Amino acid sequence: NAGVTQTPKFQVLKTGQSMTLQCAQDMNHNSMYWYRQDPGMGLRLIYYSASEGTTDKGEVPNGYNVSRLNKREFSLRLESAAPSQTSVYFCASSVLINTEAFFGQGTRLTVV
Amino acid sequence: GESVGLHLPTLSVQEGDNSIINCAYSNSASDYFIWYKQESGKGPQFIIDIRSNMDKRQGQRVTVLLNKTVKHLSLQIAATQPGDSAVYFCAETIGGTSYGKLTFGQGTILTVHP
Numbered sequence: 001n002a003g004v005t006q007t008p009k010f011q012v013l014k015t016g017q018s019m020t021l022q023c024a025q026d027m028n029h030n031s032m033y034w035y036r037q038d039p040g041m042g043l044r045l046i047y048y049s050a051s052e053g054t055t056d057k058g059e060v061p062n063g064y065n066v067s068r069l070n071k072r073e074f075s076l077r078l079e080s081a082a083p084s085q086t087s088v089y090f091c092a093s094s095v096l097i098n099t100e101a102f103f104g105q106g107t108r109l110t111v112v
Numbered sequence: 113g114e115s116v117g118l119h120l121p122t123l124s125v126q127e128g129d130n131s132i133i134n135c136a137y138s139n140s141a142s143d144y145f146i147w148y149k150q151e152s153g154k155g156p157q158f159i160i161d162i163r164s165n166m167d168k169r170q171g172q173r174v175t176v177l178l179n180k181t182v183k184h185l186s187l188q189i190a191a192t193q194p195g196d197s198a199v200y201f202c203a204e205t206i207g208g209t210s211y212g213k214l215t216f217g218q219g220t221i222l223t224v225h226p
Contacts, residue, residue, distance in 0.1 A: 042216035103155030
């Protein structure tokens with residue numbers, strides 16, 4: 001039972017490049033989330049998906065798009081990366097919205 | 113407790129001591145609170161949660177206290193061990209349509225000395 005799996009673990013992008021961060025969970029959870037973590041600022045919610053087929057903006061959605069591909073997978077896309085998007089990105093899932101969330105190991109993204 | 117800026121609050125304790133980590137939450141409408149532990153290079157790990165209809169909840173070696181009057185949350189760790197060294201985050205959320213939007217505090221660095 002892998003829990004929440006994120007790929008890649010590390011990525012370096014040039015300004016303006018695009019990429020998609022992948023997330024999959026094998027716990028049959030309904031809700032999935034994408035957070036970013038910056039030094040001294042805790043975790044901030046980018047987007048979330050309360051259930052398959054729905055997505056909603058979080059606290060810091062600008063510059064990102066998401067796709068809830070199916071119940072297991074929730075991807076985060078950066079269309080045109082900017083240095084301000086350098087951060088550690090965490091995907092999480094929970095049985096239902098507002099229950100205990102389980103986190104992946106994170107993706108460390110650097111935009112140069 | 114929480115602080116503004118780039119420097120996380122820190123707490124250093126000796127192995128075997130009890131630790132208390134504090135958190136001041138921002139929204140009086142928040143009704144669900146979670147404590148997470150994050151070790152270096154890993155994602156946050158759930159420790160314990162509490163709903164606003166409770167003042168105290170106990171787990172294994174951990175206790176969470178909630179004071180809604182002053183919007184304060186604390187995590188008590190009994191007999192702290194070196195493996196407890198990590199960054200601890202409190203998170204809050206509000207019921208109704210806003211459910212799921214966990215708002216995290218900045219975190220507190222706990223260092224346990226053998």
